[in-house]
Every structure is written in structure tokens, then in C-alpha cells.
Amino acid sequence: MIHQYQLGGYNIVLDVYSGSVHVVDEVAYDIIAMYETHTPDEISAAICGKYAADGITAEDVSECLEDIEELKNAGKLFTEDKYKNKVIDFKKRSTSVKALCLHVAHTCNLNCEYCFAAQGKYHGERAVMSFEVGKAALDFLIKNSGNHVNLEVDFFGGEPLMNFDVVKQLVAYARSVEGQYGKNFRFTLTTNGMLVDDDVIEFANRECHNVVMSLDGRREIHDASRRDYMNNGSYDKIVPKFQKWAKAREGREYYMRGTFTHANVDFTNDIFHMADLGFDKLSMEPVVSAPGTPYALTEEDLPKLFEQYEILATEMLRREKEGRPITFYHYMLDLSHGPCIYKRIAGCGSGTEYFAVTPTGDLYPCHQFVGDEKYKMGDVWNGVTNFDLRTDFMSCNVYARRECDDCFAKLYCSGGCAANAYHATGSISGVYEYGCKLFRKRIECAIMMKVAQAEMGTSDTVFAEDATESCDDCDSCVEFE
Amino acid sequence: MKRIRTLETRDLAKSVKNGGCGECQTSCQSACKTSCGVANQKCENTKK
Structure with a gap:
């Protein structure tokens, strides 16, 4: 299967099953479009x-057809799906646990209008996690992690810094035991910034592999949604703290993460605002909400959003040329050394290798299912006890969704988010089509940027000298039979 | 090739053999928390 599109002045041909990306002229673009259906x-x-x-002759066409045939024979164009039936028996998929989202605080000091977590309470009572529950969660993770070395723990909420002492204790505990079990904990802290101080910055820079800071962009956009319980906007309180923190990360990973809604369909202005504040690692996500709410994205918004993603790609390339690059989470494709086919098929791992843990120690498939009792999977003391549910999530992959069969982007999203699918269709094996449309646009933009960066010489990904030769990035490259 | 240029990319078909070690980041743990994208992650297979 191939996908052809024109963007940024390029004619791009993506070969879905090999992952090959070709940039072609107009003549080759048209020939490739006809190749499978015409003599x-x-x-x-x-x-x-x-x-x-233009003086194109039959000889030119013949030469191009030979090149296409050569690429096809090299497994770079018009490749077939070799994975569907041969590669993975999902019923035998490993159930080793790798990552936990620790809800250390089901409470929040902000009262954001669009919060999917219902102001941090997840439709339940306000609560904070005790050290004992958190310790049991880390023990559960270690015990069930199998051969995984890198274990990921995200301190999440609500607002996790409302329970910062427990966060520090849990990190200290993890560090005290990771060596004896041959594990390496990678911590992420996701915060709204309200309680950030020098102590938090020093701690996070020492211990956290990643920090996610929540900022929606322009002051008026941010403050319209992200307000405290006195109805005050939070922008002026958090921005100076985040600026100090981002600078102090000194190259360590962080993301400035925003949410856009129907109120700021022109969300690139918020991304560029964040960039102009000095933040260079950026993420901006569409709001997750029920249809009909004032801030929910609409069908009418879609063309504008597509345009915004193109504007973003173009502006990012311009800034890169000027020597002041920014990164955008969804445009960070690694085409050279990115994930293997297993990862691309299997998805996010929710309910199998990834769980959310509530303040009382209950396990859920991910943070977006917390509070929905029928998705409770067990607890940190007894482990997973709802095996039927785990089997459902084990089977949740790109091949579980017929809607994905003909989608060019399926090996980039691995079938999409189970929670989004559930909320949109009532089934975790459904498809959140609106999200798919945005995702496909982002992938088109991201691949176009890789092409442009290859031309500029600013990317690890370069043009192949001999397109028919396979990559030699690793010893594990063994022909699939 | 006169009309076709190709990026050097990881051959997905060849990643079948020794892929699947599971050491790469769980996708939702990075920044999004509300969608699913895997292609922006780095392979962390130390055996390759």
C-alpha cells in the first residue's frame, strides 16, 4: 500500500509497510499513481x-517505470502487508508491566473548564496517595516487569505537587531498590506549575527523565480555561516559574504541553507564543471532551485545524533555517531509528504494560479510564484480577480495527488511543475518526518536514545514495521470510 | 534515479527479526496523554 500527497512543494510517496519515503517529480508522481491499475x-x-x-517521451516513461520496478523488487514500493498474519500472536503477547501513571493527587489547585479528570477528582472524592500505596505500586511494577530494564513512572493528578512529599519519598524508595533488581526508573512529572519552586526544580532536574509543564499559550487563551477556584487566571503565576525551570533543565527532556479547544482553533499562535517565551520543546493536544460542550472541536473546525498544522510545519522549518529551531511532539518522527514493527502494531500498551494507579491503589488501563468502575482491573497488592479485560486490551491493536485496514497512517498511530475510541464509540476497539483525521494530517506534515530537513541537511534522515539498498542501521536487520 | 529520491529509513520488514524488546518508551508517558502516536519514539534495543 502506498500513500501519495503533495505538501510544502514536494510530491511525496509513502510506502506504508516498509516505511519508505520517496520524493518524486510530477511525472513520476503520476506514473506511480497509475502503476497498479494501468498497463x-x-x-x-x-x-x-x-x-x-515538457518534452516527456515514451523513453522517459519507460525509464521511470524501470526505476519503480526496481524499488518494488527492493521492497521499497508497493510492498504487501507481511505482518498481519505472520508476525504477532497477540494472545501470547507479553503481560510484563513497564509503566505506571501514579495518580498521587486526585485533587487540584486549578479548576480548568475542560479537564477530562473533572478537576482532578476523576468523578470521585478528593484524595491523595499515601507513601504505602505508592510503594506497593512500585513493588507491583518491579515484580511484574519481567525482563524490562527501563521502567517508567509518571507522577500525575490532579496536581501531583499537592502531594510532593510522597513523590519525593517514592523516588527515594525506587532509587534504593532499582539496582538490586537490575532496573532503571525513569520518572516524569506532569504539573500545572502553580506549586513549582526552587525545591521542585532542583528535585525534578536531578530525578526526572522528563517534565511536562501545562501551558495553553497566549495569556487570554490560557486564562480563559485554566483558572483557580477564586476564578483567577494562572498564566502570570506559572509562566515565570516555567521559564526558570525550562532554562534549568539544561538540555534535559521537558515538554511545554498545551490543550487547544474550539476557542483557539488558531492554536499555532499559542505554540508560537510559547516559543517566543523561550520554550523550545512543545506539545499541543486537541481537547478531549464530549461533543456539544462549548469548547469541543467541531467538524467545521477541521479544515482550519489542517491549515494550522501546515502553518506550523512551515514556520518550524523557517525557524530552523534561522537557527532557532523548536520541536513539536507530533512532528518528531524518527524515520532512521524509530520503533520496530512490533511497537507500531501493538500500540500504547494500556491495560497490559501500562496502568494508571489511583490514590487508593486501584489499577486502571490508563489515566483516561480512571473513575469508570467497570474498567477497574485490580489493585497494586493483588495485581491484575480482571483477566477478561486484560485480554480485551491485549487484543487492542492496529489489526483489531477494520477501519484501519486502508489507512496509510496505521503504523504511526498503531490503531489509535483506546480511551478516545471508547469515549467516541463505546468500544475500545472502535475508532475516534475525528482524532484519526488530525493524526493523518500531522503525519503528512511530519514526513514533509523530514524531507525538507533532509534537503537542508539538518536531520539524521538523509537521502539514500542507492535507494535500492536496505538500511544498515543495526545488526538486527535480518531479512523477514 | 532521475525522478525519484528516497530517504534512508528503517526497513520495517527487517525489524521483525529482532524487534519487540519493549524497552522503548510507553507512548502515552511522554507528552500527549490524550492520543496515541508511536512513530516519534526512539528504538532502545541495545542488542542492535
Whole structure:
């Protein structure tokens, strides 16, 4: 399967199952479009007719057809799906746990209008996690992690810094035991910034692999949604703290993460505002909400959002040329050394390798299912006890969704978010089509940027000298039979 | 090739053999928390 599109002045051909990306001229673009449905003579007649003024001859067409055939034989174009039936028996999929989202505080000091977690309470009572519950969660993770070395723990909420002492105690505990079990904990802290101080910054820079700071962009946009319980906007309180923190990260990973809604469909202005504040690692996500709410994204918003993603890509390339690059989470494709086919098929791992833990120690498939009792999977003392549910999530992959069969982006999203699918369709094996449309646009933009960066020489990804040769990035490259 | 340029990319078909070690980051743990994208992650297979 291939996907052809024109963007940023490039004619791009993506070969879905090999992951190959080709940049072609107009003639080759048209020939490739006809290749599988027309004879060589038909193609030649059509192309010579269309490009007569450019002097394109039958010989030119024939030469291009030979190149296409060569790429096809090299497994770089028109490749078939070799994975569906041969690669993974999902019923035998590992159930080793790798990551936990620790809800250390089901409470929040902000009262954001669009919060999917219902102001941090997840439709329940306000609560904070005790050290004992958190310790049991870390023990559960270690015990069930199998051969995984890198274990990921996200301190999440509500607002996790409302329970900062427990966060520090849990990190100290994890560090005290990771060596003896041969594990490496990677911590992430997700925060709204209200309680950030020098102590938090020093701690996070020492212990946290990643920090996610919540900021929605322009002051008026941010403060319209992210207000405290006295109805005051939070922008002026958090921005100076985040600026200090981002600078102090000194190259360590962080993301400035925003949410856009129907109120700021022109969300690139918020991204550029964040960039102008000095933040260079940026993420901006569409709001998760029920249809009909005032801030929910609409069908009418879609064309504007597509345009915004193109504007973002163009502006990012411009800033890169000027020597002041920014990164955008969804445009960070690693085409050279990115994830293997297993990862691309299996998805996010919710309910199998990834769980959310509530303040009382209950396990849920991910943070977006917390509070929905029928998705409770067990607890940190007894482990997973709802095996039927785990089987449902084990089976939740790109091949579980017929809607994904013909989608060019399926090996980039691995079938999409189970929680989004559930909220949109009532089934975790459903498809959140609105999200799919945005995702496909982002992937098109991201691949176009890789092409442009290859031309500029600013990317690890370069043009192949011999397109028919396979990558030699690793010893594990063994021909699939 | 005269009309076609190709980026050097990881051959997904070849990643079948020794892929699947599971050491790469769980996708939702990074920054999004509300969608699913895997292609922006780095392979962390130390055996390759």
C-alpha cells in the first residue's frame, strides 16, 4: 500500500509497510499513481500526452517505470502487508508491566473548564496517595516487569505537587531498590506549575527523565480555561516559574504541553507564543471532551485545524533555517531509528504494560479510564484480577480495527488511543475518526518536514545514495521470510 | 534515479527479526496523554 500527497512543494510517496519515503517529480508522481491499475502502454500514452509540452517521451516513461520496478523488487514500493498474519500472536503477547501513571493527587489547585479528570477528582472524592500505596505500586511494577530494564513512572493528578512529599519519598524508595533488581526508573512529572519552586526544580532536574509543564499559550487563551477556584487566571503565576525551570533543565527532556479547544482553533499562535517565551520543546493536544460542550472541536473546525498544522510545519522549518529551531511532539518522527514493527502494531500498551494507579491503589488501563468502575482491573497488592479485560486490551491493536485496514497512517498511530475510541464509540476497539483525521494530517506534515530537513541537511534522515539498498542501521536487520 | 529520491529509513520488514524488546518508551508517558502516536519514539534495543 502506498500513500501519495503533495505538501510544502514536494510530491511525496509513502510506502506504508516498509516505511519508505520517496520524493518524486510530477511525472513520476503520476506514473506511480497509475502503476497498479494501468498497463505500461496506457501509462505511457497518458503521461506523454499530459507532459507533451515538457518534452516527456515514451523513453522517459519507460525509464521511470524501470526505476519503480526496481524499488518494488527492493521492497521499497508497493510492498504487501507481511505482518498481519505472520508476525504477532497477540494472545501470547507479553503481560510484563513497564509503566505506571501514579495518580498521587486526585485533587487540584486549578479548576480548568475542560479537564477530562473533572478537576482532578476523576468523578470521585478528593484524595491523595499515601507513601504505602505508592510503594506497593512500585513493588507491583518491579515484580511484574519481567525482563524490562527501563521502567517508567509518571507522577500525575490532579496536581501531583499537592502531594510532593510522597513523590519525593517514592523516588527515594525506587532509587534504593532499582539496582538490586537490575532496573532503571525513569520518572516524569506532569504539573500545572502553580506549586513549582526552587525545591521542585532542583528535585525534578536531578530525578526526572522528563517534565511536562501545562501551558495553553497566549495569556487570554490560557486564562480563559485554566483558572483557580477564586476564578483567577494562572498564566502570570506559572509562566515565570516555567521559564526558570525550562532554562534549568539544561538540555534535559521537558515538554511545554498545551490543550487547544474550539476557542483557539488558531492554536499555532499559542505554540508560537510559547516559543517566543523561550520554550523550545512543545506539545499541543486537541481537547478531549464530549461533543456539544462549548469548547469541543467541531467538524467545521477541521479544515482550519489542517491549515494550522501546515502553518506550523512551515514556520518550524523557517525557524530552523534561522537557527532557532523548536520541536513539536507530533512532528518528531524518527524515520532512521524509530520503533520496530512490533511497537507500531501493538500500540500504547494500556491495560497490559501500562496502568494508571489511583490514590487508593486501584489499577486502571490508563489515566483516561480512571473513575469508570467497570474498567477497574485490580489493585497494586493483588495485581491484575480482571483477566477478561486484560485480554480485551491485549487484543487492542492496529489489526483489531477494520477501519484501519486502508489507512496509510496505521503504523504511526498503531490503531489509535483506546480511551478516545471508547469515549467516541463505546468500544475500545472502535475508532475516534475525528482524532484519526488530525493524526493523518500531522503525519503528512511530519514526513514533509523530514524531507525538507533532509534537503537542508539538518536531520539524521538523509537521502539514500542507492535507494535500492536496505538500511544498515543495526545488526538486527535480518531479512523477514 | 532521475525522478525519484528516497530517504534512508528503517526497513520495517527487517525489524521483525529482532524487534519487540519493549524497552522503548510507553507512548502515552511522554507528552500527549490524550492520543496515541508511536512513530516519534526512539528504538532502545541495545542488542542492535
